[in-house]
Amino acid sequence: MNRRKLFGAAAGGALAVPAVATAQTTFTWRMTSFYGPQSAFYSTGPGSARDLIDRIQKMSNNRLRIQFFGAGELIPAAEGFDAVSSGIVEMNYANAYFWTGKTFAAQYFTAVPFGLNFQGLNGWMYDGNGLDLWREVYDRFNLVPFLCGNTGVQMTGWFRRPIETVEDLRGLKMRIPGLAGRVYQSLGVDVRLLPGGEIFPALERGVIDAAEFVGPYLDRQLGLHRVAKHYYTTGWHETATASELIINKAAWARLPADLKAIVENAVAACNVISEAWCQKNNAEAMDDLIRNHGVEAKELPDAIVARLREETAKVLDAAVARDAVTRRVHDSYMAYKAKFDAWSRYSEVPYHTKIRPA
Numbered sequence: 001m002n003r004r005k006l007f008g009a010a011a012g013g014a015l016a017v018p019a020v021a022t023a024q025t026t027f028t029w030r031m032t033s034f035y036g037p038q039s040a041f042y043s044t045g046p047g048s049a050r051d052l053i054d055r056i057q058k059m060s061n062n063r064l065r066i067q068f069f070g071a072g073e074l075i076p077a078a079e080g081f082d083a084v085s086s087g088i089v090e091m092n093y094a095n096a097y098f099w100t101g102k103t104f105a106a107q108y109f110t111a112v113p114f115g116l117n118f119q120g121l122n123g124w125m126y127d128g129n130g131l132d133l134w135r136e137v138y139d140r141f142n143l144v145p146f147l148c149g150n151t152g153v154q155m156t157g158w159f160r161r162p163i164e165t166v167e168d169l170r171g172l173k174m175r176i177p178g179l180a181g182r183v184y185q186s187l188g189v190d191v192r193l194l195p196g197g198e199i200f201p202a203l204e205r206g207v208i209d210a211a212e213f214v215g216p217y218l219d220r221q222l223g224l225h226r227v228a229k230h231y232y233t234t235g236w237h238e239t240a241t242a243s244e245l246i247i248n249k250a251a252w253a254r255l256p257a258d259l260k261a262i263v264e265n266a267v268a269a270c271n272v273i274s275e276a277w278c279q280k281n282n283a284e285a286m287d288d289l290i291r292n293h294g295v296e297a298k299e300l301p302d303a304i305v306a307r308l309r310e311e312t313a314k315v316l317d318a319a320v321a322r323d324a325v326t327r328r329v330h331d332s333y334m335a336y337k338a339k340f341d342a343w344s345r346y347s348e349v350p351y352h353t354k355i356r357p358a
Contacts (some may be wrong), residue, residue, distance in 0.1 A: 025256060028065045032084075034077045034094035036197070037070025041218060042093070042243070047149050047274025049093040052245070055266040064259050066091065077195070081246065085141045090251040096134075096145065096244045097178045104319045105137045105329040107179050109145065111154075111238040112333065113312040118152050118240040118275055119348075120340040125242075128336040133329050142249040148267040149243030149274035152282075156232035156300060157212030158203065158224045163232065163300065166307050175199055175211040179315065180237035186311045196222065203227045212237070215278065216285035225293050234300040236308055243274065 033049055035042035043049050053066045069089075071077035080092030081099050097110035108115075109130070116124060124130040125147050134145045157176065163169065170188035181191040192208055202208045204227045211228070213219050225231070245267055252260070289295040300308075320327045 026063045026065070027255065027259070028067070029090035029251065030067045030069060030074070031091035031093060032069045032074055032080045032089050033071055033092065034080055034098060035071055037068070037073060039070070039196070040221060041149075041151065041214075041274065041278065043068075043070055045274075046277045047270040047272075049245075051273070052093075052148060052266055052270045055269060056262055059262045059266065060259055064255070064262070081141070081143075084246050084248050085143055087142075087248050087250065090248050092246050093148070094244055094246075095241065100178065102141065103137055103325060104323055105133075105326045107319075108329045108333050109134050109137075109147075109242060109244065110178075111241045112316075113180055113183060113237045113239075114309055115239050115333070116337055116340060118150055120337065120344075121150070121240045121242060122147075122271070123340060124333060124336040129332055130336070133332055137325060137329065138246070139249070143246045144249055144252045146245040146247070146264070146267040147242055148245040148270050150271060150278075151214055151238075151241045151243075152275050152278050153215075153235040154238040154241055155212070155215050155219065156234050156236065157210055158219065158228035159210040159230040159232065160203070160206075160228045161209070162230055163304065165301070166304055169304070172210055173208045175202065175208050176237070178237075179312075180212070182315050183237070183308060183311045186315070187307065200224060200227065214241075215282045216289055217278070217281040220285050220289060225289050225295050229295055231289065231295050231297045232300050233297050234305060236300070236305060236312075243271075 031049065031053065033039075033043060035049075037043055041048060045051065050068055053068055056064055056066060069075075074089070075083050078098065080089075080094055081102065083089045084092045095110045096106040099106045115121075121130075125134075131145075131147065138145050157174070161168075163172075166187060169184065171190065172188075173190045173192060174184060175192045175194045176184060177193055181193070185191050192202070194202055194208070194211075196213060199208075199211045199213060200223050203211050203224060211224060213222060213224065219225070219231075247263075255263070286297065290297055316330065320330045
């Protein structure tokens with residue numbers, strides 16, 4: 001995706017529509033979400049779905065009005081993809097990896113274990129053909145996808161007891177979704193899929209032994225630190241977790257060029273702003289958890305990380321072998337990652353090893 005095309009579209013797009021038509025054309029859309037109506041980061045706060053709506057409405061002078069419905073308010077959380085695809089609603093806010101049952105390639109547009117960080121993912125999306133591939137993959141579902149948020153690196157999760165060897169994972173009951181769940185299953189973990197609101201009571205009652213959600217701020221909101229004190233920080237499974245906005249293809253086609261440009265620039269703004277919000281709030285929450293709540297934050301042992309890396313490669317290889325679309329996306333992602341990693345050895349690695357340490 002050409003960055004000048006994305007960020008310069010506002011000026012060029014506005015000129016493509018006659019002034020009279022622009023002034024008279026208005027649209028009223030509905031946005032559903034995978035997340036609850038008051039969910040921090042996802043539904044409320046800087047860079048959230050509601051913030052995105054506010055930006056679009058203000059920039060369009062209310063020519064594009066959007067009604068927001070949290071999970072369960074209009075449709076169940078997991079039905080947003082189909083609702084937008086069929087035209088029941090115009091927009092849905094979620095994460096692409098919830099739709100791997102539709103196409104495994106969707107995983108790459110949210111997070112890949114041991115994959116790109118926030119900077120790298122943005123590079124692949126905007127300038128490395130990632131966004132164009134995403135739109136190709138979703139086109140057969142009558143959807144136009146957009147990158148609209150990111151949590152940055154997420155945490156491995158909360159454990160009721162220490163994890164010191166690979167054998168400690170065997171038989172562990174853990175709440176974790178997506179591709180990471182498949183990787184854990186290959187190591188004997190009993191993977192459970194639970195929505196955010198059910199994680200704390202399940203962990204408290206011992207229904208599960210461990211849980212992954214997002215990061216310090218949102219995890220603290222759920223109260224996970226009250227029932228598990230071992231917080232593993234090696235975010236191997238989601239090194240940068242992107243939020244997704246999908247728009248019905250026919251609805252998108254009906255928008256004039258200036259409104260399309262407004263949407264494209266609003267989602268790009270929320271992508272950056274949401275990640276900045278996470279950095280600030282996670283830093284404060286992690287400090288609070290360690291200082292005031294007795295949480296022990298530590299990295300997974302190297303041997304466990306190495307084994308998780310091996311199993312991730314096996315799962316990805318199997319998915320690529322089954323599906324040509326996934327192979328195209330995988331090859332693009334990994335080729336970009338190789339270049340990004342090489343550059344990072346000159347840029348980010350010296351920062352983390354020589355400049356940052358005090």
